[in-house]
Amino acid sequence: MSVNFQRRVWPNGPIALVLANPTTDVVAGRLFVVGGSRCDGERPGIGQLLAAVLTRGTTTANAREIADAVESLGAGLGTEVQPDYFLVRFKGVSADWPALLRLAGDLVQWPTFPATEVELERRLLLEAVQQRQTQPFAAAWDALRPHLYGAHPYGQPELGTAEAIAALSRAEVQDHYRRWFQPDRLIVALAGRLEPEAVWAQIDQQFGDWRGTAPPFPLPARRFRPADAWVDHGHPQNWVLWGWPAPAIAQADAIPFHLLSVGLGDGPSSRLFVELREKRGLAYDVAATFPWRAAGSHLLAYASTAPADTETTSTVLAQEIERWQTEPLPEWEWQMLQSKVLGQHALRCQTNGQWAQALGWREAMGLPLPWDRQFAQAIQEATPQDVQRVAQTYLRQGSRAIAGSR
Amino acid sequence: MSVNFQRRVWPNGPIALVLANPTTDVVAGRLFVVGGSRCDGERPGIGQLLAAVLTRGTTTANAREIADAVESLGAGLGTEVQPDYFLVRFKGVSADWPALLRLAGDLVQWPTFPATEVELERRLLLEAVQQRQTQPFAAAWDALRPHLYGAHPYGQPELGTAEAIAALSRAEVQDHYRRWFQPDRLIVALAGRLEPEAVWAQIDQQFGDWRGTAPPFPLPARRFRPADAWVDHGHPQNWVLWGWPAPAIAQADAIPFHLLSVGLGDGPSSRLFVELREKRGLAYDVAATFPWRAAGSHLLAYASTAPADTETTSTVLAQEIERWQTEPLPEWEWQMLQSKVLGQHALRCQTNGQWAQALGWREAMGLPLPWDRQFAQAIQEATPQDVQRVAQTYLRQGSRAIAGSR
Known part of the structure; x- marks a missing residue:
């Protein structure tokens, strides 16, 4: 990121980042709470439910009032949970940023978890989990993931398990919130037509008095088991998934590994696409992904x-x-791959929302400040031999899962 | 759109629009060929197949060379078909726009439809149609749509029918292309760090000699039939769909109708969301949509x-x-709804891709040049009585389809 952003750290923990971009009349914000579904522990799905009920009531507004406040500004506000963080995101016209930041901050700091709302969202989440099981890709992925991670938190199903969600209580959600939502885990990133000083002043006022410390993350040792799983699924297509362990984003290996994953399965020049779809017409959907994660990852x-x-x-x-x-x-293939990854990197931040996301994400993942510049440089300096080496290190043995009919 | 774009019309038909936006180093382009799947006629799916094979070979490059040319620029290029137009879209860093526009133009003007590629894409499209039928929403929508449109082309399944696709030949695809891809249907829209004069010069050179005229669109009279359809589907959730006829985007009624559809089913303050999801917890996915179309539309x-x-x-x-x-x-609800629609309108163009899309789309739909400004003004001038009137005009009688288990 060659752009000019400002960063400020508060003594009680919060970190804020502001990118002043006067070219459009849109302000976007992201409030990261480092943690996410990796903190689910014995209750897979509790982070999903927590993120869903954050918008359902605060000490100053009920669910309807929150929704109406956002909509009457013509703005957008949403919450989500990712493996490494909780997220509140918003966007609106520039003049409304103080109101939107206040609202988003209230969701993070003053949620009330009304009992009927928790119960409603719990039922809706259960339905989403049910729906997910009807998708063959999700069914195969749920069968594969535990073999890639063992007891590591990333091994849990993304939406949680029906059993755990069915048993969740409001008190548990509230405890989970109190444990993980603490000022030393808060990152606020804003991009748009902004004066950084005005943002600092509001953050002072909103979060300056918040006190507390979140516990360290649970991190059971990761254990990869080669496996071959089969899930019966009544779908006209079979889904074949292969998975391998992969490095965390902060590891040096992540750069050549990213090149590998893009060259393997990202887009119509990728090897899997060319071999499976173009040359042989065997597959319709074909791809490979390497998610950028804080505590280890996988290639799928x-x-x-x-x-x-x-x-x-x-x-x-x-x-x-x-x-x-x-x-x-x-x-020739190497040069194309490098150009492609550099091009993707150059094109990834076009909106203020993408800028706020990129700034906050880097901070949430604990990456160094000039990480984006270092990333581009590392891509340019990588060699085909680096990629071959990480392939040899990580891809010796894979696990497979298939969902379909025999 | 209060932005400054330039527009130029060529004597042989093409219209070009350029938005000079120097703030990011990204150029995005859209080549619209007015037509789209409404031209499918007796062969539902032929437009889908045509769009898919456009990238599979031109007089100067084969499929692999096209993909490699794009990827070695780190750029993106894709094709699609919509009910009212075919589309080639691209984005890349500014310096590459001449190469990308040339490539995109070749897809539109010089495709060769290699036999093996047509056959491959035909099989992949058949698989996509099969996959689609496993989705309960799609199954219900396919059952409902014919009742909303009768023999009108918008009544056809979006990807086509398995029967028609199975019978398609390369010669038919080629004929379809020759019939509908003509210079008097071409619209080129670019946004980014651009000199309009340089764009005009390249369009002169690329399309200046292209000659031809496309036939008028087939437009069988639309016939709405109230109906109640049921599709058996082995899915844990039932999908309930209701549909009504709706105005074309150029009709004055489209403005209050758009307000109605947003207030009914767009977002967490919408009436369906509040009633069905929030108050009663009956439904997880709930929404209403009113697509903006050239020749009549529907509310779903x-x-x-x-x-x-x-x-x-x-x-x-x-x-x-x-x-x-x-x-x-x-x-209070009216003011919130107006603000929301105006806010959505203000926030919809953040990237050069969105700008190019909006500029070209307006032209493709035959809307007047200041349409975007008129739209915002018409939203502000609309009244709750206007919305009530269009509700009375269009929503007296609906059709229903349900996919699920009894």
């Missing part, structure tokens, strides 16, 4: 295919993984 | 619910529709 490669083509698809996919280990990328 | 309101709650959900939904006809919106 997948394809949907006709039941009769399942084994061929899986074999071709595994062969493509082996190629990265046995031969370095040829020069 | 839907909710997913537990099988036991299906009739209650449907009844509440129908009651909400009746309320718009019998009582005008109270003042």
Whole structure:
């Protein structure tokens, strides 16, 4: 990020980042609370429920009043939980930023978790979990993930489990909130037509008196188990998923590993796309992803295919993984891959929302301040041999899960 | 749109629009060919297949070379078909716009439809149609749409029918292309760090010699039939869909109708959300949509619910529709709705891609040049009585479809 942002740290914990971008009349904000679903512990889904009920009432407004306040500004406000953080995001026209930041801050600091709202959101979350199980990709991924992570929190289903959610009480949600929502975990990032001094003043006033400390994150040792799982699923296509362990975003290996994942399965020039879809017409949806996470990650490669083509698809996919280990990328392919990753990096922040997200995310992941510049430089300095080396380090052995009909 | 764009019309048909926006180093482009899936005729799905194979070969590059050219610029390029237009879109860093516009123009003007690529995309499209049928929302929508449109082209399934796609030949795709892709249907919209004169010069060179005229659009009279359809579907949730006829975007009624659709089912302050999800906890996904189309449209309101709650959900939904006809919106709700629609309008163009889309879309829909300013003004001048009137005009009688288990 060659842009000019300002950063300020408060003695009680909060960190704020402001990007002054006067070109559009839109202000976007992100309030990160570092933590997220990795804090779910014995109650997978509690972070999802917590994020959903944050908007359902504060000490000064009920659910309807919160929704109406946002809509009467023509603005947007939402909450979510990710594996590494809770998030409140908003956007609106510039003049409304103080009202929106106040509202978003109230959700983070003064939620009341009204009993009927918790119960309603709990039921809606249960329905979402049910719906998710009808999707073959999700079914296969739920079968694969535990083998990639063992007891590590990232191994839990993304929305939680029906059993845990069915048993959740309001008191548990409230305890979970009190434990993890503390000022030393708060990051506020704003981008738009803003005076940083005015933002600092409001943050002083909103969060300056907040006191508390969140506990360290639970981090059971990660254990990868090679496995081959099958989920029966009544869907016309079979979904073949392969997974491997991958480095955390702060590790040096993450750079060549990112290049590998893009070259393997991101877009129509990627090897999986060319081999499985273009050359052989075996698969419709085909891709690979490497999420950028704080405490270790995974590479997931997948394809949907006709039941009769399942084994061929899986074999071709595994062969493509082996190629990265046995031969370095040829020069023409390497240059294309580097250009592509640098281009994606250059194009990723077009809106103030994307800027606020990028600024806050870097901070939430504990990455150094000039990380974005370092990232671009590291991509340019990486070599095909670096990529081959991480392929050999991480991809020796994978786990597989298939959802479909035999 | 209070921004400054330039517009130029060529004698052989093409219209070009350029928004010079020097604030980011990104250029985005949209090539609209007015037409789209409304031209499918007796072959529902032929427009989808045509859009998919446009990227699969031109007189100067094969599929792989096209993909590699884009990726080696770190850029993005894609094609799609909508009910009212075909679209080629691209984005990249500013310096690459001439190369990207040339490439996108070649897809529009010089596609070769290689036989193996047509066959591959045809099979992939068939798979997508199959997959779509497993989704309960899509199944219900496919059952409802014909009742809203009769033989009107908008009544066809969005991806086409398996029967028609299975029978499509390369020659038919090529004929369809030659018939509808003509210079008098081409609109080129670019936004970014650009000199309009340089864009005009390249468009001169690329499209100046292209000659031809597309036929008028087929437009069978639209016929609405009240109906109540049921689709058996093995999904834990039932999907309840209600549909009504709605005005085309160029009609004056479209403004109050848009207000109605947003107030009914867009976001957490909307009436369906409040009634079905918040107050009664009956539904998880609940929304209403009114697509902006050239030749008439529809209002679709839907909710997913537990099988036991299906009739209650449907009844509440129908009651909400009746309320718009019998009582005008109270003042507080009206002001919130106006602010919301004006806010959405103000926030909708943040990226150059969104700008290029908005500029080209207005032109493709045949709307007047100052349409965006007129839109904002018309929203401000509308009254609760206008909304009540369009509710009475269009929503007297609806059609229903449910996908699920009884």
